[in-house]
Amino acid sequence: MTRALALEEVHKSFGRVEVLRGVDLSVNRHEVIALIGASGSGKSTLLRCVNLLEPIDAGRIVLGDEDITGRRVDENEVRKRIGIVFQAFNLFPHMTVLRNITLGPIEALGLSRGEAQARADELLGRFGLLDKRDEYPDRLSGGQQQRAAIVRAMAMQPDLLLLDEVTSALDPELIAEVLDVIRELAEGGMTMVLATHEMGFARDIANRVCFLDEGVILEEGPPAKMFSAPEHPRTRRFLQRIIAAGRL
Amino acid sequence: MSIATPPGSPSPPLPPGDRRSRILGGRHWEGRYSVPIAVASTVIFFTVLVLLVVNSPGWPEVKRSFFNAQVFRESFPDISTRFLKNVGAFLIAEVFILVLALLIAVLRSLPGPVFFPIRALALGYTDLFRGIPTILVIYILGFGAPALQLQGVPRSPFFWGIVGLVLVYSAYVAEVYRAGIESVHPSQVAAARSLGLTRWQGLRFVVIPQAVRRVVPPLLNDFIGLQKDTALLALVGVLETFRQSQVDVAGSFNYTPYLATALLFVLITIPLARFTDWLIARERRRREAGAAL
Numbered sequence: 001m002t003r004a005l006a007l008e009e010v011h012k013s014f015g016r017v018e019v020l021r022g023v024d025l026s027v028n029r030h031e032v033i034a035l036i037g038a039s040g041s042g043k044s045t046l047l048r049c050v051n052l053l054e055p056i057d058a059g060r061i062v063l064g065d066e067d068i069t070g071r072r073v074d075e076n077e078v079r080k081r082i083g084i085v086f087q088a089f090n091l092f093p094h095m096t097v098l099r100n101i102t103l104g105p106i107e108a109l110g111l112s113r114g115e116a117q118a119r120a121d122e123l124l125g126r127f128g129l130l131d132k133r134d135e136y137p138d139r140l141s142g143g144q145q146q147r148a149a150i151v152r153a154m155a156m157q158p159d160l161l162l163l164d165e166v167t168s169a170l171d172p173e174l175i176a177e178v179l180d181v182i183r184e185l186a187e188g189g190m191t192m193v194l195a196t197h198e199m200g201f202a203r204d205i206a207n208r209v210c211f212l213d214e215g216v217i218l219e220e221g222p223p224a225k226m227f228s229a230p231e232h233p234r235t236r237r238f239l240q241r242i243i244a245a246g247r248l
Numbered sequence: 249m250s251i252a253t254p255p256g257s258p259s260p261p262l263p264p265g266d267r268r269s270r271i272l273g274g275r276h277w278e279g280r281y282s283v284p285i286a287v288a289s290t291v292i293f294f295t296v297l298v299l300l301v302v303n304s305p306g307w308p309e310v311k312r313s314f315f316n317a318q319v320f321r322e323s324f325p326d327i328s329t330r331f332l333k334n335v336g337a338f339l340i341a342e343v344f345i346l347v348l349a350l351l352i353a354v355l356r357s358l359p360g361p362v363f364f365p366i367r368a369l370a371l372g373y374t375d376l377f378r379g380i381p382t383i384l385v386i387y388i389l390g391f392g393a394p395a396l397q398l399q400g401v402p403r404s405p406f407f408w409g410i411v412g413l414v415l416v417y418s419a420y421v422a423e424v425y426r427a428g429i430e431s432v433h434p435s436q437v438a439a440a441r442s443l444g445l446t447r448w449q450g451l452r453f454v455v456i457p458q459a460v461r462r463v464v465p466p467l468l469n470d471f472i473g474l475q476k477d478t479a480l481l482a483l484v485g486v487l488e489t490f491r492q493s494q495v496d497v498a499g500s501f502n503y504t505p506y507l508a509t510a511l512l513f514v515l516i517t518i519p520l521a522r523f524t525d526w527l528i529a530r531e532r533r534r535r536e537a538g539a540a541l
Contacts, residue, residue: 053438080444090439094457103453104443156443 003064004029004160004191005050010059012042012049019045021215022059027160027193032186034202034223035195037212038238043195044087046212047162050193051084064159080108083153084162087169089145091137091152097124098133101152109156116155123151127181143174147181154185161185163194199242203227211235312502319504323496327505330492331512334478337406337488341413341474346467348418353425354451370422377419383480386412390484409481417474424466428459465531468524472517479513 005027012020019042027033035043048054050061052068052075061069068078092100101123102116111119124130127147137145146166153161163182167175179201186192186205196202202209202223209226211219211234219232230236301307355363356370377385389412394403402408432455440450482491489509496505 048438051442053441076441076444076446079442082442084442086435086439088435090435092436092439092454092458094461104445107449107453108444152443 002029003027003062004031005064005193006060006062007046007050008060008062010046010049010061011057012045012054013057019215020049020056023212023215023217025210025217027191029191030189031191031207032205033193034206034209035193035212036197036199036202036209036238041212042215043212044164047084047164047193047195050160051082051162052078053084076108080104080156081159082162083156083158083160085146085149085153085164085166087165089137089142089149089169091145091149093137096134096136097129097140097148100137100148101155104152104156119155119157120151123154127151127184141174142170143177146170146174146178150178150181150185154190159191161190161192163192163196165195165197167196167198197242199227199239211238213238314503314507316502316504319496319500319502320508323493323500323505324508326496327489327492327508328512330487331489331509333406333486333488334475334481334490335516337410337413337478337481337486338471338475341410341417341478342471344410344414345417345421345474348414349421350425350456352418352422353429354456356422356426357429374419374422377416378423380416382412382416382477383483385416386480386484388412389415390481405484406481406486409484409486413474413477413480417470417477420473421467421470424463424470425459427466428463429455431462432458462531465524465528468520468527472520472524475517475520476513479509 003026005025007023007025010020010023011018023042023046025033035046037043045054049056052073056069059069060067063078063081066078067073068075091097092103095103098117098120101120102111102113105111105116105119106113121130121133124133127150129144129147129151132140132144132148137148140148146169150163150166166182167178170178175198179198182192182194182201183205194202194206204223206223208220209223210217211226211230211232213234219226219230219235226235227239230239352370352373355366356374358366386409389408390405393401393408393411394405397403436454436458437450440454441447445453478488479490481488482494485491489512493505493509497503
């Protein structure tokens with residue numbers, strides 16, 4: 001198995017608050033990793049650090065076999081290879097869905113307009129959004145917006161896709177359509193790291209579940225074991241609260 | 249909803265942003281009597297006002313020196329021809345202001361310690377030119393710059409007057425742009441950068457288009473101020489509409505030409521002001537529609 005991503009002793013502070021306190025994580029190609037943990041445990045920060053949206057204070061992040069936290073790294077080149085989808089979609093409201101999707105491929109990858117549109121159309125068709133191609137984001141439902149945001153990230157043909165609680169801002173009835181898209185991407189072999197509160201979904205889709213607690217990965221393992229027989233008491237307590245809240 | 253509505257009133261409630269409610273000041277007026285009441289109170293108010301002015305002791309004298317139809321007819325053609333010079337100065341200045349101000353605003357938003365001197369320069373510029381009265385800037389440039397007798401630099405007061413307006417108004421408009429740039433949520437920049445766009449590309453494709461859209465109404469506000477301030481060019485010897493009216497006043501010993509000039513400015517600024525209001529209202533409706541989804 002080839003390694004797609006590795007985090008080694010990653011530290012990150014905001015002011016005096018140390019959010020990541022030495023995270024180690026290794027992701028193989030075609031693997032789906034679910035990051036679970038309470039709000040504020042550092043899941044989002046971890047994903048933003050991997051995409052270099054936040055500089056790390058110590059440690060190393062390796063993408064493929066390249067240290068992307070080294071000194072002479074072109075962060076724009078790195079970001080072309082890593083897609084990220086945000087909790088609040090972050091579509092560009094002044095652009096049509098199509099333009100949202102083709103902006104990166106045209107301006108960052110240097111594709112021609114025709115190539116980029118063909119790529120966008122193929123993905124929009126695959127995820128049932130072709131009829132929304134020329135709409136502005138505010139005309140779309142939350143679920144459609146988030147699917148469009150996933151398409152936007154996938155149009156860059158990244159080696160790795162990061163999903164930051166992509167269903168947390170959605171009404172319950174819109175969650176399934178977004179999860180279906182992610183499931184299809186997983187079946188297509190996409191390497192993904194997803195921070196999520198959807199435990200049922202994490203159990204179904206993830207190859208490995210990592211429990212992030214107070215800035216470290218406290219426990220990790222296959223979903224069957226993590227959800228039925230977690231070893232660490234804190235993991236057990238977290239899952240009990242989730243079950244009590246009816247989320248599993 | 250208004251409590252003034254009589255029970256069983258046939259008039260349907262007006263939706264927000266309705267045409268009639270906008271004209272009447274943005275309130276949701278209802279009831280069958282609201283329009284007649286508004287008309288009556290307006291007529292009474294202005295009748296009283298006019299009667300007060302017309303019956304004042306000095307009115308016959310004021311009427312002779314400010315409202316002379318004969319003088320108006322004679323001076324109006326010249327004054328309105330000169331007004332084209334004001335409109336020209338406005339249009340030329342506006343183009344340069346929009347470009348220069350955006351440049352200053354972008355320079356002021358550059359992040360990081362490396363760009364500190366550039367940010368400081370942009371800050372100094374806006375502080376300086378918002379601090380000096382426009383009239384002084386135009387005097388200093390209009391009389392000072394031509395006196396330098398630099399090779400290849402125009403000496404016309406029209407040129408330097410416009411330069412003065414551009415320098416002053418760019419400082420204001422830069423602040424308007426900057427407010428727009430800062431109103432674009434950082435998550436938009438994050439989304440742009442996450443696609444591998446450079447900082448400059450993010451600014452160009454994502455931040456500036458959204459910022460400019462949001463600040464169009466305040467920009468138009470500054471346009472209105474600029475249009476009025478073109479009259480300041482008269483002070484350095486540009487023969488524009490205000491200067492022409494001064495000439496006519498001196499020739500006829502009558503102040504009516506000033507009123508004619510004022511009328512011309514009002515004729516062009518009022519439509520601009522209403523257009524601005526309309527844009528603001530449209531923007532608000534869009535936001536409300538967006539929030540409702």
